[in-house]
Amino acid sequence: MALRNAVMAALLEGEASGYDLAKGFDASVANFWMATPQQLYRELERMEGEGLITARVVAQERRPNKRVFSLTEAGLAAVHAHTAEPPGRPGTIRDELLVKVQCVDAGDSAAVRAAIAERMEWAAAKLARYERLQAKLLNGQSEEQHLATAERVGPYLTLLRGMEFERENIRWGELAVRILDQRSSVRC
Secondary structure, rough: HHHHHHHHHHOOOOEEEEEHHHHHHHHHOOOOOOOOOHHHHHHHHHHOOOOEEEEEEOOOOOOOEEEEEEOOOOHHHHHHHHHHHOOOOOOOOOHHHHHHOOOOOOOOOHHHHHHHHHHHHHHHHHHHHHHHHHHHHOOOOOOHHHHHHOOHHHHHHHHHHHHHHHHHHHHHHHHHHHHHHHHHHHHO
């Protein structure tokens, strides 16, 4: 999947500046697509050149003017075309921590255990952010009410997937730490 598709997905929420997109990426699409601010700005320029988005300048007091982007009709057509295409093969995991875990028996098991514990802390922090975002999206409604009345359900569905991903990271981390601790106590 191209970064442009993730940018277009984020712009479905409404117009946004490059800064807002970079900041909002963490709260909206980061659970399934990562990008640096530099990558986002380069992609915005390309997309504007291709007519997928348009930009307008917003004057600001005490700050430089900013450009805000929105999807054009061509951009909306590109979103439609993208969603109509069958998805590619599922992504594969490329995770340096898992390489370290694979080598734990010949390596520094205490360092690997610490890295797993740190990953669990990161996952718990991301899960907490996602849960705050979920509460904001629900805005006092039940999930059923939100899903029945929301203008768009895609952001909520991807949020649920991100939450489950982080819960699974925590479950796996707890299992891995427990196994490493058991093996360590048997060897002592």
